[in-house]
Every structure is written in C-alpha cells, then in structure tokens.
Amino acid sequence: MITAFVMPALYIGGLATLLAVIILVAERYLMDYGEVELTINDEKKLKVKGGNTVLGTLKEHRIFIPSACGGRATCGYCKVKAVSGFAELLPTEAPLLTEEEIADSVRLSCQIKIKNDVAIEIPEEFFRIKEFHAVVDSIADLTYDIKQFCFRLVEPESIAYKAGQYIQFQAPEYGENTASVYRAYSMCGIPKRNDCVDLMVRLVPEGIATTYLHKHLSAGDEVTFTGPYGDFYLRDTDRRMICVAGGSGMAPIRSILLSMSKEQIAIKEPIFFFGARSKRDLFLVDEWWQFEKDNPGFKFVPVLSQPDPDDNWDGDTGSVVEIVGKYVQELSEAEAYLCGGPGLLNACIGALTKMKMPEERIYYDKF
C-alpha cells in the first residue's frame, strides 16, 4: 500500500530533482558571465559584472549615460561608441542610428549587453553626470501655471555644469502613479552658485512629473535628479546673439545670459525675444528690464500673441517669430539660441535661415 504511493512519488521526485540540478548547473555555466573588464576611452578600466546592458552596468558604477525612455530603444540619447567585444547590430537599434553612425560603431547602450571583455568610447562630459540628492529650498509662483523651484544640494554638495544645460528630475511613485518617471528640465540659475539648482516648470494637464512638482512638493522635501545633460550652452565667440524663447523655455536662456560678463554682453549684443500669449503669461519682466539697464548691449523684447484688452499692452504684438524680423535683418554673422516647443523651434529656424543665418549657428536644446 505504502509502496504503491511512496515509491512512485520518490521516483518522480528523483526525476524532478535530477532535472532541477541540470538546470541549476546550466544556469551557473550559461547565465553567469562572471566578472569582465570594461574599458572606457582607452584609459579607464572597470571590473564589472557581465550580463547587463552597457547603460545599466555603467549606472551601477555611477556613470550616467543620458536616457529619456528608460532603456526601451526609443529616445536614441544613449548612444556610445562600441569599440570592441560586442555582438552585431540588433534590429531594435537600426531605426535610431544613421548609416554614418553604424559605420562608426555607434550603438545604443541600452540595448547592447556586456558578455565578455569590452571597450567603449563616451564623451568626456558624461563623466560629469551624477545622481544628486537635494532638498527643496523654495518654491515661487512665476505665473498662474509656472513655478520656480530651488533645490539645495545635499549629496554631492556641488554641481558642475554649463549654463543652458538640463537635469533629469525623478518624480517618484505617488498617488495613482505606480512607477517613477524621469523628466528633463533646464536649469535657470547660474553655474557659479554650484550648491543649488533652479528650475522653471510649467504645469501640464495630467502631466505626471509637473503635477508632482506643482501639487505634491513643499519646502524641505527631498528630491533626486541626474545631470547635467545637454549641449545647449554659450559658444565663446564674438558673434551677435539672438535668443528666442517661450514659456518655461526662458530657463536656459536666463542661465546663459546671467552667466555672461558685462564685456561679453557688450561684444555679443544679445537680444532676447520672449513670446507669450497675454500679459498673465509674462514673468520676471522687471528682472529683465533691470538687466537691460545694467548691461548695455542687451535688449529684452517681450511679444504677446493675443493680449487681453485689459492688459493695455503697448509692446510688440503678434508671433514672436515675425517680430524677430522687425528688429534684426541681416544674420549671416550672428548666432541664435532657441528654447521652446517643437512648433516654435521649427518656425524660428525657418525664419532665421530665411534671414541668412547658417543652420549650424542655430543652437537649441534637442531634448
């Protein structure tokens, strides 16, 4: 009786155990890539655990590669040069790489896995990107839907960035949102004050991160972000500067202009066109008029597209893109710094190129 039940159970159990052992051994042998060597830029050598993507592995070693899509081969920001040791191009990478990049061994670091000793090349700026823990120092209303946030750094205590760069802010799980998201915001302060980071954030309806910032943060709360990112910064030339921005796009422009010396401003004669719909969308106007007074050569031009009758607006009216043409005509020797939504950027680039500005001298944040 017992033998009828126990023996077969033992035999099947034995078979199952044997198979489990085979799987464990196979896992140990196949899935454990052990420690491998990752060489960066031909000089930095890291001992890393194999099996993970380049993006993930570097993150574990506190080296941050820019990414906006969480490693899903969608944003294309995480490109690195794969010098040696990697498998061939994956179908997920191809749509995001140009032919030149493919020929140059540029790959998406979120897709390529480290399974043996490998070597990569990344721009030097990436080494300056860190993860920061900070505390909310102050929150100020700039308009009915734009707030300015000041984060005081805790760990690390200071940040090294170029005026015009941005950070990736982490909005944690909150309310009904079960996952944290990262969103990019340009820094609007000056790099010299390197113990804090200022952001201008406009509330987007149903926006996960902006709702968190506007409705769930108060002074003293802890925040996390990575940065600095971006190649939108002042070019050290003598050329005339045209700046165009709308809404929260003022942030990096402010950062750039406030970091310039009086001499630089006198030489480059920046003119800042700020487009808004009506008076209630304007902010920091007084600060800009004062800046104009203190810095000869600088001109501030606010433009309203649909001023309210109550605004009593006597400044420029219309599309900010058209107004640029009213103040400047010949731009073949000038450079432009643009910040705003894709529509504004496209319209500006079109208008500026018509005014003879070469495209390589039109700078804008591509995030």
Add this chain to the structure above:
Amino acid sequence: MDSTGPFVIFFASIFTGNILLSNFLGMCSYLSVSRELKTAWGLGLAVAFVMTCTCAVNYFVYHNFLVPLNLEYLQFIAFIIVIAAFVQLVEMVVDRVSDRLYAALGIFLPLITVNCAILGACLFMVIRKYDFLQSVAFGMGSGIGWTLAIMALAGLRRKMSKRSRVIPALEGPGIVLIVTGIIALGFLGFSGMVGIN
C-alpha cells in the same frame, strides 16, 4: 510495434493527422499568436524544435526509466517535467548565444511549455508504440504541421483584416475559431491519403 516507415509518419503527421487541425491540440497559443506572419513563423519554428527534441528525450525517459520501474501510468507527470526543464534550458542557451534570437523569441518560450500539443505528441508516440526513429519523425512532422497551421491562419487573418467585414459579435476569437474549423475541414480532405492511426 507500428510498422509504418518514419518518412510516412513524417508526412502523415503534417497533413492527414495534423496535431492541431485533426487532433485540436495546441489551440491557445495558436489563437493568440496568429495575428502576424512573422511572429507566427518564429513561434512555429520554436514549437517544432521543442516538439522534436522532447519527443526524442521523452522516448528515452519512457522506455529506459518508466517502463523498467512499471511506472508507465506516471507518463503525464514525467513528460511535462521534462518538457518544462527542456524549455528552460533552451531559453538559457538562446539568451547566451544570440541576443537577436532571444529578443525575437525569448518572450514566447514560456508559452511553449504549456502548449498541450507538445505533451500530446509525446503521449501519442507512446500510445502508437513508435520506435525511436518513428518518434522523432512524428515529433518533427507534428511540429511542422503545427507551424503550417499557424502560418495558414496568420496569412488568412492578415487578409481578413483588410478585406473582410466581420460582424462585431464574432470579432476576435469567434471568427478565428470558425475559420480554423473550415481549415480543419479542408485538411480532412487529405485523409485516406496516408493513414497513421
């Protein structure tokens, strides 16, 4: 002992005794993964591969382990354990060897474990008392037959999505099952060509 030659069994299991269209095994993954031709092809190949190998392995497990110990009645449990373990191993090997293949197929491998056609093929080979060569031929043929069926359905679904006007109530599983039935009737026409039952 069945005396039909392995080649005959191979062809018969694709057409006349198609494991999906004649025996109606392996329907759930067939219904859910038949929307696109490319993935149907990938899954079909994976199923065919696993079916062939597990028929071979389970042949040994049955004749060299279960039979000597008079445990033939435990074939269901033993076979399914072996199938699950085998698929796990395949997944690990694919992940190790080819990122490309793993990205394309990796997500389907756990689905193959629960595909009843695979267990079904192993059980049939026991019932029909096939020898080793016949078992392998049968496993391979059944796998290819399953692939053929899912490819046929995927092609039809693609055409249907562009041209057919399906009544809303039958949209989805309804019309797919009806179409499968019609294909099965079509395959019924092959019977009598070669018999393996």
Add this chain to the structure above:
Amino acid sequence: MTSSDESASTHTGDPRLAEIEKRLHRGNYLRGDDRPLARILEEDAAEVTRLEMDLEDVTSKMKRLYDLGRKGLGDTVIVDVIFEVSVREERGILAGPWGDQFAAPKATVTAVNLRNGKTLTFSVLGWHLIRSHGFFQGMGSPFRIEPKELHDFFH
C-alpha cells in the same frame, strides 16, 4: 484588480501583449480598468466595426488637425473651414509604451467642429496608439477617447 506584476493576459494570451499590458498599467493608460488588454482591444474593435468607422481615414484626419493646428504655436487656428484647433506643445518626448520604439512629441490637440459643435481632445501619443494598435486607452485613463466620440466628431 490584477496585481501589478501579473496581467490578466499572462498565461494563455499573446505574451507580448502581457508585457505591453504591464507597461500600460505602469504608465496609467489602463487606470482602473480591470479587463485584460486583449479584451479591451477586441471590444473597441467591435465598436469600431459597429460604427462602420474607417480608422485609417479618421486618424489621418486627426493628424491633419495636428499638423495644421501646430502652426498656431499655441493659438487657435481654423483648419479646413470647419475646425477650430489649438495645439499645446511642451518640450521633450514621450516614449510610447507599446514597445514599438515610437517617440511622441508632447502635444495635445483641442479641436472644435464648428459644424456640429462637438469637441475632441487628443494627445499625439494617444493618436499613435489608436492608429497603430487600435488602442483607445482604458476606461479610467484621462486621455481615453470613446470610438463613438471619435466617430461623432467627424460626422
């Protein structure tokens, strides 16, 4: 409510849909909707057929509203005589949750059909999900568009 790690489609459905469903839950596209993703897609597809709506035609019209409405740079624009459109754009991109490597610009289109008085609001990402995958979003999602709403707007 299914647990956050398992979706209703895990064991018998298309495993890729299960992966997508997980991502949709995390991104709040299925907020509050208990149904498996496959069922949501089928029910909406049935509704589309019932309404005899040509989805390709309708989504092309939506794209036209976006393309021409953008030119207003946030201000209202008249498109094709009968539509009053304003497009709100933000910087940055949104990675699509479907795993199809689609990166959507952050833009929301608000359109009023002056002929029948109906209003339609959609995001570019929402438009892509409808056009490429027949996904109108879950019942609780603030960006869900009912197929009937879409149909009535253009007729």
